Amino acid sequence: MNNKDWNPDLYLKYRNERTQPSIDLISKINISFRPKSILDIGCGPGNSSQALLQRWPEAKLTGIDNSPNMISKAKAGYPENTWILADAATYLPDTKYDIVFSNATIQWIPNHKKLFKNFFNLTNDGGVLAISVPRFDEMPISKILNRIAGNEKWKAATQGCAAAFTRHDYQFYYNLINPDYQAVDMWQTDYIHVLESQSAIIEWTSSTGMKPYLDRLNEKEKEKAQFGDEVLSEIKQYYPVQNNGKVLFPFKRLFMVGYK
Numbered sequence: 001m002n003n004k005d006w007n008p009d010l011y012l013k014y015r016n017e018r019t020q021p022s023i024d025l026i027s028k029i030n031i032s033f034r035p036k037s038i039l040d041i042g043c044g045p046g047n048s049s050q051a052l053l054q055r056w057p058e059a060k061l062t063g064i065d066n067s068p069n070m071i072s073k074a075k076a077g078y079p080e081n082t083w084i085l086a087d088a089a090t091y092l093p094d095t096k097y098d099i100v101f102s103n104a105t106i107q108w109i110p111n112h113k114k115l116f117k118n119f120f121n122l123t124n125d126g127g128v129l130a131i132s133v134p135r136f137d138e139m140p141i142s143k144i145l146n147r148i149a150g151n152e153k154w155k156a157a158t159q160g161c162a163a164a165f166t167r168h169d170y171q172f173y174y175n176l177i178n179p180d181y182q183a184v185d186m187w188q189t190d191y192i193h194v195l196e197s198q199s200a201i202i203e204w205t206s207s208t209g210m211k212p213y214l215d216r217l218n219e220k221e222k223e224k225a226q227f228g229d230e231v232l233s234e235i236k237q238y239y240p241v242q243n244n245g246k247v248l249f250p251f252k253r254l255f256m257v258g259y260k
Contacts (some may be wrong), residue, residue, distance in 0.1 A: 003149055005067055005068060005069045005126070006044070006067040006069050006070050006207065007019045007069065008044070008045040008067075008069055008070050008072075008073035008119070008205055009073075009225045010032075010185050010206065010207040011044060011045065011207045011208075012045055012047065012204065014193075014204055015047055017191070017193050017204075017251075018047065018104070019047045019048060019051055020191065021103055021104065021132050021189070021191070021255075022027045022047070022048035022051045022052075022101075022103040022132070023051050023088060023193060024189065024255070025028050025101075025103065025130050025131075025132050025255050025257070026051055026052060026101075027055075027129055028054050028130075028185065028187075028257060029064050029099070029128055029137070029257060030058065030083055030185075030253065030257075031259075032127075033058060033098075033127060034057050034058060034059070034125060035057075035059045035097075035098035035099045035128075036059060036060060036098055037054050037059060037060050037062070037095070037096075037097045037098050037123060037124075038053075038056065038059045038060070038062070038097060038098065038099045038101060039061075039062050039063075039097040039099070039101065039104035040052060040062070040063040040064070040101050040102070040103075041064055041088045041100065041101065041105055041106075041119075042052060042063050042064070042065055042071070042102050042103070042104070042105025042106075042108075043063030043064060043071075043074060043083070044065060044067075044070045044073075044074070045070050045073035045077065046074035046077055046078045046081070046083075048075070048101070048103045049061055049063045049078065049081060050078065050233050052082075052099070052101060056099075059213075059214070060082070061081045061082065061097075061132075062081070062083075062084060062095075062097070063081060063083050063084070064083075064085075064086040064088060064091055065077075065083075065085065065086075065088075065160075066070070066085065066086065066087045066088065067085075068085060069173075071077075071083050071084070073258060080164075082096045088102070088109055088115070089109045089110070089111070089114075089118075090107060090118075091118070091122075092118055092122070093123065095108075096122055096127070097123060097124060097127065097242070098123075098124050098126075098127045098128070098248070099123075099127060099128050099130065100123045100127070100128070100129045100130070101130045101131075102119075102130075102131050102219050103131075103132045104132060104133065104134055104208075104253075105133075105163050105248065106131060106133055106166070107133050107134060107163065107166055107167060108164070108166075109135070109166060110166050111166075112166060112168060112172075112173075112176065113176060113206050116129075116153060116176050116177065116180075119131075120180050120260070121243045123260050124260070125131070126178050126260060127152075127260050128238075128257060128258065128259055128260065129181070129256075129257070129260065130255075130256075130257045130258075130260040131173075131255070131256050131257075132253050132254065132255045133252060133253065133254050134208075134209075134251065134252070134255075135167075135188070135221060135252035135254055136167075136209045137165070137167045138164070138252055139250070139251065139252065140170040140238040140239070141201060141205055141231075141235065141239075142209060143211065144234045144235065145205075145209065145210060145231060145238075146162055146228050147157055147215060147234070148231055148234065149161060150226070151160070151230075154227060157223075158213050158215045158216050158217075160232055160245075161212040161213050161216060168187065168236070170186055170254055170256075173186070173256055174186060174256075177256060177258045178260070180258070181258035181259055181260055182259050182260065183200070183258075184256065184257070184258050184259075185255075185256070185257040186254070186255065186256045186257075187254075187255050188252060188254050188255070189253055189255065190250055190251070190252050191250070191251045191252075191253065192248055192249070192250050192251075193248070193249040193250075193251055194246050194247075194248060194249075195246065195247045195248075195249050196243065196246065196247070197241075197247055198232060198236050198239055198247050199232060200247065201232075201235050201239060201247065201249055202228050202231060202235070206228070206248070210228075210231070211237040213227065214228075215228070233255050
């Protein structure tokens with residue numbers, strides 16, 4: 001497996017926690033018709049796609065992702081759906097969809113003004129755009145990563161990693177979506193994930209928010225382990241062990257639904 005590609009097995013180790021935001025977003029989509037077509041942008045290994053089909057089993061679902069490993073995993077697990085290896089930033093087929101959906105993907109894509117215009121053009125009239133995005137930058141783990149990456153020992157190797165993410169607040173997205181849609185719903189949720197240990201936070205983030213930093217140390221396993229140890233040392237200060245030995249991992253997410 002290409003280490004710079006995504007690791008679907010590691011990603012799915014926290015399948016329930018990663019899928020719950022998709023379930024919550026889907027439950028808030030208020031439509032009276034049965035969608036015939038759904039596009040899942042950044043579908044990963046297909047877990048969010050299955051949540052969509054549980055609500056609308058008759059819809060034809062297409063999932064796109066730029067990770068060969070993730071698309072292979074989705075194809076193997078759910079061969080009845082359509083899976084396409086594609087870059088969400090440039091994906092503009094002739095087809096339009098009743099629902100354009102994306103969970104925890106757009107933070108990896110630059111130029112959201114252009115991106116959301118593409119999403120608008122992918123959505124049928126009367127259709128729905130539904131997006132969730134992690135507010136990782138507001139979490140202690142993000143600040144820990146940036147602080148350690150800025151240390152003299154690591155800054156040459158990890159320079160520019162923070163720029164791998166595109167982050168905006170809810171006001172930005174409201175003003176971006178509102179002119180093009182008849183109605184917009186937005187909300188933020190703090191999930192409190194109960195993990196087995198402080199090391200589990202390293203495991204969780206190594207396949208997502210910490211991935212760009214670890215990729216820079218891809219050929220240096222010893223340095224990668226040392227970087228992780230330094231992150232873990234600070235995690236222990238911000239994410240204490242609870243009375244029962246568990247660790248609480250608060251995770252904020254922003255949700256938005258636009259009705260075209």
